[in-house]
């Protein structure tokens with residue numbers, strides 16, 4: 001049975017799903033070195049934000065097939081390293097949206113009405129109504145940085161509270177923003193005009209320290225900033241200085257550059273700062289949602305099914321994949337075949353999606369073709385996750401084209417590989433019953449099912465040549481399962497496709513190429 005390691009606190013609903021297909025070990029609070037030591041035994045890893053999955057951990061993860069992040073942010077996972085190793089990384093893009101949005105709104109209100117400090121004061125026995133006079137958010141301007149899932153929900157609630165909404169998000173259209181009653185502005189205008197600023201963007205090299213001394217200096221003296229997105233988007237040192245010097249009014253933070261938050265000048269500040277320990281996703285509802293969502297994906301991948309929210313497999317949406325499934329095997333087979341015909345180092349792979357496959361939705365077939373092409377070199381180490389990256393690292397240029405005018409079959413694929421030993425092409429399609437047919441080879445028409453061992457020759461179409469090859473194979477005790485010849489014109493060039501029951505013995509290919517009229521001979525194993 002497979003083994004899953006759960007290294008952060010996950011709702012039992014997720015553990016129950018994983019237990020259907022695997023032995024589940026829950027080990028919380030592992031240090032990176034400890035994780036590195038044990039990860040080799042596991043097929044899957046389920047985490048939240050607490051576990052750092054570094055390149056070293058991934059290097060040590062000899063059997064790992066999937067990393068499931070029960071939440072949104074995958075910045076604690078070295079995704080490129082996982083991709084290179086062919087490990088699927090999945091998350092739960094929507095399971096905690098509401099929880100995170102409501103936490104940001106709660107932080108805004110807590111700051112405005114001094115809830116946290118007023119509560120602490122009453123509990124100390126004080127009754128201090130003057131110190132805790134607050135501000136209303138009604139008619140104030142809220143600047144939302146990142147108008148994605150969480151930012152949009154915040155916008156909807158804030159609108160209902162009577163706030164004026166500005167947003168900065170270069171990837172959102174004006175129409176979409178208008179529908180939400182939000183005015184899209186640039187970051188400069190947003191920080192200058194907002195009374196409240198709330199961050200809902202991922203942590204990336206572009207967003208690291210987006211809120212720095214310079215940005216803080218542009219804000220209004222009454223501005224309050226909320227970060228329930230990711231630590232490190234705000235420069236915490238600069239924020240502490242701005243708050244201390246009264247450059248801005250307040251800050252409410254749920255996430256920090258380093259978690260748990262250790263020594264920090266923010267802790268020394270008074271009621272102008274509200275701090276929570278990364279609680280954005282910590283609601284009962286969100287934890288059930290994300291645990292089920294991610295555990296189901298891990299279970300599916302263990303059962304050989306696609307994951308619905310893989311962050312490192314482009315375009316592999318499960319609905320589309322279901323439709324394409326029969327063609328994925330065709331693409332892999334053709335990729336493997338053309339790679340072996342090309343022989344040496346392939347420089348360019350041209351994939352033409354033909355007939356009804358000539359749509360955007362068929363893009364996974366390109367990935368499957370690359371996977372097939374690289375199979376001889378990488379065997380099981382190439383998969384849908386890393387096929388693209390492996391091709392890039394080998395300098396293989398992949399060109400995708402579409403041709404819906406090809407009508408021989410409902411859908412067909414044409415692959416052309418060019419390398420240091422020349423160019424070869426193969427075409428293939430599916431029969432009505434889903435059976436794979438190779439329908440073209442080096443532009444010659446053929447119609448053969450793929451076979452484990454095959455021999456292809458390019459030869460002059462002349463009497464006697466087929467007999468000679470047959471006798472030669474017989475003399476080496478090679479049994480022929482089927483044979484077919486394809487030609488374009490009589491007595492021109494032709495191809496011969498022979499399916500054989502066993503691998504071709506050493507030396508025989510050389511003998512075949514010596515037969516008069518044979519131009520080339522190739523043997524492949526599929």
Ligand SMILES: NC(=O)C1=CN([C@@H]2O[C@H](COP(=O)(O)OP(=O)(O)OC[C@H]3O[C@@H](n4cnc5c(N)ncnc54)[C@H](O)[C@@H]3O)[C@@H](O)[C@H]2O)C=CC1
Pocket residue numbers: 071072073074093096097100145146147148149150151168169170171172200201202203206207228229230254255278279280281282
């Ligand atoms: N505190 C917590 O516990 C939680 C934090 N989060 C964090 O919240 C953040 C947002 O999550 P979602 O709304 O689900 O993501 P999302 O992907 O739906 O939205 C992110 C938005 O940010 C925009 N964006 C990206 N780069 C930008 C930039 N440089 N400037 C402006 N906009 C930019 C994108 O266009 C997108 O619309 C993530 O960082 C996530 O990790 C999510 C859940 C819980």
Ligand SMILES: O=C(O)C(=O)COP(=O)(O)O
Pocket residue numbers: 048049050070071072073074096278279280281282
């Ligand atoms: O989903 C996210 O991005 C979060 O930040 C939630 O983190 P958590 O799962 O609560 O450690």
